[in-house]
Amino acid sequence: MLSLDDTISAISTPVGDGGIGIVRLSGPQSEAILRRLCRPVRLGRRRPFESHRMFYGHVFDPESAEVIDEVLAVLMRAPTTYTREDVAEIHCHGSIVALNRVLALTLRCGARLAQPGEFTLRAFVNGRIDLAQAEAVLDLIRAKTDAGQRLAMRQLQGALSEHAAEIRSQLITALAHVEASLDFPDDEIPSLDIASALHEVEAQLGRLIEGASKGMVYRNGLRVAIVGRPNVGKSSLLNALLRTDRAIVTHLPGTTRDTLEEMLNLRGVPLVLVDTAGIASSAGLVESLGIERSCRELETADLVILVLDGSQVLQSEDFRIASLIGNKAAIVVVNKMDIPLMAEHERILPELSHICLSALTGVGLNELEEAILAVVFAGGAISSDPLLVSNPRHVDALRRTLDHVSSAAALQSSGAVASIRCDCEDILAFSLRAAVTALGEITGETVGEDVLDAVFAEFCIGK
Ligand SMILES: Nc1nc2c(ncn2[C@@H]2O[C@H](COP(=O)(O)OP(=O)(O)OP(=O)(O)O)[C@@H](O)[C@H]2O)c(=O)[nH]1
Ligand SMILES: [Mg+2]
Known part of the structure; x- marks a missing residue:
């Protein structure tokens, strides 16, 4: 486990030439280090190093007195900071050389280089945000579209955490009730309809899990393989x-030899479009390697677009590729409709939607886009969802919670608890306790260090 009482420092802006770049410090020495390295230029009567107020000045090397950069700097005293510790930010010119020199000076003055995600880890450990909110910070940094950004922002503001806490408190009430009747079997326990309370919780968990596939598309993008x-x-x-x-x-078959992928923002839905090498049985070495990649893409994609040449009769190769799709989500595109089409393409995967279009003229492209969105939304758009779970870790915790709640509900409604008492109530209490623990993993109340390490390892240094 990382030490939490020292002062950490890192470059918090991306590497590369930028207008400005920021070196950020957090911990008890932040102020002392800032005061050693920054010489403020007095402007008017405002006092430098006042908390949460930016000042203008120079960073200099305390040993050689060399001026390293002209900066804006700010000291933010605990607790109203990102980490709830004293934080200092030095806004330098964006060159990586200047930033590295300023960073090195902070280290020489006693700071330690921050690990990936360590600023956010401190915000979590100091109770400013919970684990789901920490993960939202990462999603916010990486958001690919407006809708994905809004989703992450909602999670950062605590929408998911609050909902999870609400469900958890319903479970805790049920658990307390069961435990009370275990501990005081002869006492009058105020009645609580545990069966219907558990069914209500099951329904809430079910709704969250159902919406998750949509949420994950906004977070990770939908991988769409174009094959044929x-x-x-x-x-x-x-x-x-x-x-x-x-x-x-080109007009030559075998033009694309390797897969090629590009992001597309389709009305707020991030798509990862993957063009693949044409799949053919007779192919040279390079083509065969490309075809292997095409087949791998076909397997891993969330959605497959099978392209047919509508101006030609179907070939055995078309049927063979169609058979590789299995029961994956797929759309058949009948291309080249600007020249007379052969009418028989319905024979391929007749249960799927067939879109006739021309990639050359763009006619029919809209229908294809609608068909792709229909796969993503299956009816509803993001704005109609109050809350979308988008993180696989959360989905896993919700599924396990639901499993435990379902076992408890089944036991309760079987009537066994009322008739045989003790043993069954023990099992009921056990399931409910396991459910409470699993649900607590979302906000981090009940996670081990290994989970924390895995979550924060995804961050980069400076976050
Ligand atoms: N008339 C017409 N020609 C098209 C259309 N779409 C593609 N073509 C032509 O078909 C030929 C092959 O197009 P590509 O896009 O390279 O085909 P591909 O499936 O990527 O081919 P490989 O990479 O070799 O597997 C080119 O000459 C295109 O101009 C269309 O909608 N109408
Ligand atoms: Mg190609």
Whole structure:
């Protein structure tokens, strides 16, 4: 476990040339280090080093007196800071050389280089945010679209944490009731309809788990693989969806030899579009390696777009590729509708929606976009969802909670508890306790160090 009583320091802005870059400190020595390194330029009557007030000055090397950079700096005294500790920020010019020199000076003055996510870890340990909110910070940093950003922001503001706490308190009430009747079997315990309380909790958990697939798309993006025979227009379709000439298109079969992926923001839904090499049985070495990758993409994608050349008769290769799709979410695109189409493409995967379009002219592209969104939303849009779980760790905790609650509910409604008493009530209390613990993992009340390490390892240094 990391030490929590020393002062940490890191460059908190991305590496690379920027207008400004920020070195951030947190911990008891922040003020002393800032005072050693920063010489304020007095402007008017405002006092430098006043908490939460920026001042202008210079960072200099205390040993050589060399001026390192011209900066704006701010000291923020605990507890109203990100970490609830004393925090100092030095806003330097953005060059990595200047930033590294200032960082090195803070280390020389007694700070320790922060580990990835350590600022946010301190915010969590000091009780400013819970674990779900800490994870939301990461999602906020990485959000790919407006909708994903809003989702992360809602989680950071505590929407998920509050809902989880509410459900948890319902479980705790039920547990207290069961435990009271275990401990004082002869006393009159005020009656509580445990069965219906548990069913209510089951329904709430079920709704959260159901919405999670949508939430995860907003967080991670939907991986969409464009597959098909050579020369059917896969790369042309990628370009048409992106509205750029990203992939090379030629009239020769086998143009694309490696997979190529690009992000697309489709009305707030982040898509990872993957163009693949055409799948054919006769192929040279390089093509075969490309085809292997195409097949791997087909397996791992969330959604497959199978492209057919509508101007040609179906070929055995089309059927073979279709058979690889299995029961994955998929859409069939019949391309090249600007030239006369063959009418038989319905024979392939007839249960799926078939979209006729022209990647060349763009006709029909809208229908394809609608079909992709329909797969994501299955009916509802994000704004209609009060709360979307988007993190696999949370979904896992919710599933385990639901399992325990369901066993408890089944036991309760079987009537066994009322008739045989003790043993069953013990089991009931055990299941409820396990449910309370599993649900507490979301906000971090009941997680071990290994989980914390795994969560914060995903952050980068300076966050
Ligand atoms: N008429 C017409 N031609 C198209 C259309 N889409 C693609 N093409 C043409 O079909 C040929 C192959 O297009 P690509 O996009 O390279 O096909 P691909 O499926 O990526 O091919 P490989 O990378 O070789 O597997 C090119 O000459 C395109 O101009 C379309 O909608 N209409
Ligand atoms: Mg191609």
